[in-house]
Amino acid sequence: MKIALLGGGGFRTPYVYHGLLGSRITTDELVLHDLEPQRLDRIARVLRGMARERGSEIPFATTTDLEQAVEGADVVLCAVRPGGLRGRAADERIPIRFGVLGQETVGPGGICYALRTIPVLMRMAEVVARRAPRAWFINFTNPVGMVTEALWPALGDRLIGICDGPSVLFHHVARTLERPVDGLWFDYFGLNHLGWLQSVRGEDEDLLPGLLADQERLETVPEGRMFDGDWLRTLGMIPNQYLYYYYSAPESVAATLEAGQTRGEYLLQQQTGFYQQCPEDSCEALGGWQATARQREETYMQDALVLHAPNGDACPVPVMGQVGGYEAVALAVIEALAMNSRAIMVLNVANRSSLPFLDPQAVVEVPCIVGAAGVVPIAIGEVPGHARALIEIVKEVERTTIRAALTNSRPLAVQAIADHPVVPSVAVASQIFAAYLEAIPELRERFA
Ligand code: G6P
Numbered sequence: 001m002k003i004a005l006l007g008g009g010g011f012r013t014p015y016v017y018h019g020l021l022g023s024r025i026t027t028d029e030l031v032l033h034d035l036e037p038q039r040l041d042r043i044a045r046v047l048r049g050m051a052r053e054r055g056s057e058i059p060f061a062t063t064t065d066l067e068q069a070v071e072g073a074d075v076v077l078c079a080v081r082p083g084g085l086r087g088r089a090a091d092e093r094i095p096i097r098f099g100v101l102g103q104e105t106v107g108p109g110g111i112c113y114a115l116r117t118i119p120v121l122m123r124m125a126e127v128v129a130r131r132a133p134r135a136w137f138i139n140f141t142n143p144v145g146m147v148t149e150a151l152w153p154a155l156g157d158r159l160i161g162i163c164d165g166p167s168v169l170f171h172h173v174a175r176t177l178e179r180p181v182d183g184l185w186f187d188y189f190g191l192n193h194l195g196w197l198q199s200v201r202g203e204d205e206d207l208l209p210g211l212l213a214d215q216e217r218l219e220t221v222p223e224g225r226m227f228d229g230d231w232l233r234t235l236g237m238i239p240n241q242y243l244y245y246y247y248s249a250p251e252s253v254a255a256t257l258e259a260g261q262t263r264g265e266y267l268l269q270q271q272t273g274f275y276q277q278c279p280e281d282s283c284e285a286l287g288g289w290q291a292t293a294r295q296r297e298e299t300y301m302q303d304a305l306v307l308h309a310p311n312g313d314a315c316p317v318p319v320m321g322q323v324g325g326y327e328a329v330a331l332a333v334i335e336a337l338a339m340n341s342r343a344i345m346v347l348n349v350a351n352r353s354s355l356p357f358l359d360p361q362a363v364v365e366v367p368c369i370v371g372a373a374g375v376v377p378i379a380i381g382e383v384p385g386h387a388r389a390l391i392e393i394v395k396e397v398e399r400t401t402i403r404a405a406l407t408n409s410r411p412l413a414v415q416a417i418a419d420h421p422v423v424p425s426v427a428v429a430s431q432i433f434a435a436y437l438e439a440i441p442e443l444r445e446r447f448a
């Protein structure tokens with residue numbers, strides 16, 4: 001099988017390579033595509049170190065030519081970041097100046113990221129549709145929900161949006177319940193970065209009410225300590241980590257102000273340091289990457305975890321990593337497609353009628369059956385009213401954002417921001433958008 005990884009110079013590429021090295025599928029050809037050759041070079045050194053450490057390798061090529069990268073590919077993995085971490089830093093910092101949530105994918109930050117990203121991805125998707133019409137297009141590019149929905153008309157059901165959040169949550173819950181994750185049924189529904197786990201079934205009973213009732217055990221689930229325990233018992237569900245940014249938006253702003261740095265600003269500094277190193281020795285190249293990755297994982301969503309930890313202690317339970325995040329989901333999807341295993345995974349696909357209150361084309365994040373014929377979402381049915389209401393408004397915001405991105409419409413961009421639940425007024429929305437235009441020249445040109 002030929003696999004093309006778009007954004008191959010990205011920091012998470014070694015996770016995918018590691019997954020491929022341990023996978024049952026045979027990779028005949030792996031091509032890493034990126035716009036920046038220096039980034040490809042830095043990552044290539046890490047992969048060589050990984051192959052050397054493992055004593056086995058998957059040969060790979062690097063290129064800056066998109067057409068060549070995707071030509072005849074069976075699988076295209078897409079994990080790009082138009083505007084880089086500098087763009088992310090602006091997306092997150094500007095709303096904070098107005099006292100509004102500043103986050104990569106939620107609120108104004110996610111909308112601005114989507115406005116920058118969707119046109120770029122539409123052009124990439126067009127190349128893939130032409131040069132690799134049979135390829136599965138697996139999208140990691142954030143905001144995954146909006147990007148996947150925007151690309152759906154171009155790629156149809158060869159397109160799959162993925163996020164590690166739900167499966168990481170399931171692993172955390174299974175670990176606390178001391179049950180193998182594969183033996184449990186996780187009744188999870190929502191949109192990307194906006195979902196809830198509403199029951200966990202073993203052979204017979206629902207294990208979630210017992211877990212919610214036991215505060216001490218609940219706090220061993222990282223998602224269980226991001227939220228107030230009584231609130232979780234009121235909901236009767238465990239939300240996706242990203243609900244923190246809806247339920248505690250002002251607290252998140254306060255935490256960012258106290259830290260003096262947004263996540264994007266922190267990563268910009270950390271990653272610039274990493275890409276500046278270019279060790280000759282491949283083991284050293286791998287070591288540098290591993291140390292940076294560990295640091296990145298350990299600081300992930302610290303604001304949310306520290307806030308709700310007992311005694312204000314930092315959370316000793318890692319949120320990501322270890323339990324198989326990014327690489328595990330990507331590899332599981334590729335294997336299920338290639339081996340027709342009909343595995344069940346939470347993915348982003350067109351709704352059909354999984355969430356009956358949304359139309360069939362709306363991209364949702366729900367458990368799906370994955371096999372050689374593609375990805376079919378399972379029926380969820382009705383959900384609690386508060387979740388439905390939030391999903392409906394955010395889906396509306398997503399669609400307004402997509403229309404704004406495709407037509408370069410200023411009023412639609414302001415409306416998308418104003419309609420978002422974390423934004424307090426139309427005036428603030430319009431000031432935030434004006435500040436984005438001032439800070440980001442590429443956006444200014446398009447929305448002139
Ligand atoms: C999780 C989310 C991704 C997001 C990432 C951010 O993995 O599912 O969608 O991009 O966290 O992590 P970072 O280290 O970049 O803050």
Ligand code: MN
Binds near residue numbers: 144
């Ligand atoms: Mn995600």
